[in-house]
Amino acid sequence: MSRARRLWLVRHPRPLVEPGICYGVSDLPADPLDTVRAAQALAGALPARCRLFVSALRRAQQLAQAVQALRPELPVARVEPRLNEIDFGCWEMQAWDGIERSAFDAWTADFARHRFGGRESVAELLQRVEAALAQALVPGPGEEGVADLVWITHAGVIRALAHLQACPDRLPATAGHWPREAPAFGQWRIVDLDQCFPLLPRVFL
Numbered sequence: 001m002s003r004a005r006r007l008w009l010v011r012h013p014r015p016l017v018e019p020g021i022c023y024g025v026s027d028l029p030a031d032p033l034d035t036v037r038a039a040q041a042l043a044g045a046l047p048a049r050c051r052l053f054v055s056a057l058r059r060a061q062q063l064a065q066a067v068q069a070l071r072p073e074l075p076v077a078r079v080e081p082r083l084n085e086i087d088f089g090c091w092e093m094q095a096w097d098g099i100e101r102s103a104f105d106a107w108t109a110d111f112a113r114h115r116f117g118g119r120e121s122v123a124e125l126l127q128r129v130e131a132a133l134a135q136a137l138v139p140g141p142g143e144e145g146v147a148d149l150v151w152i153t154h155a156g157v158i159r160a161l162a163h164l165q166a167c168p169d170r171l172p173a174t175a176g177h178w179p180r181e182a183p184a185f186g187q188w189r190i191v192d193l194d195q196c197f198p199l200l201p202r203v204f205l
Contacts, residue, residue, distance in 0.1 A: 038186025089117025
């Protein structure tokens with residue numbers, strides 16, 4: 001069974017939210033002008049044959065819809081909730097500098113497994129991203145030979161995939177071990193799945 005060879009990791013456009021606000025799974029809209037700019041760039045770059053997956057959150061879905069308006073021949077993006085941003089629970093939509101110091105201390109003391117905000121840990125984020133990739137690699141009917149997967153998603157998911165690439169068998173020991181870099185809003189990176197995840201067919205499929 002042939003599988004995808006490249007994964008496009010596309011970050012959603014800039015959300016409409018004040019700077020300094022903690023947001024993860026909060027369903028924020030994207031800036032309309034930023035969405036248009038991002039859609040035009042992505043629509044001009046995507047190959048003719050690809051499989052698209054999109055987070056269930058509005059700011060990602062707006063980009064998927066805008067791209068498909070420009071490229072109607074592309075397949076409709078499949079909504080994949082496992083591509084949602086991490087859930088910060090009770091800290092969602094709170095100012096970062098208003099969150100009590102003890103909450104950060106508890107998180108840094110057990111960075112991988114502590115549920116900052118009470119809802120989801122980094123370990124749980126990694127688990128769902130890994131599972132989403134394993135499933136996405138399996139082509140559906142008529143999809144054999146399609147070499148490109150496209151995820152329209154969030155910085156946390158992209159960082160989780162970077163960690164799985166670098167340390168596939170280890171959780172991040174501290175916050176310092178968590179990848180910091182992610183594409184800017186509306187931009188993307190392309191991952192060579194054969195090079196970055198060579199064991200995926202044996203481990204997952």
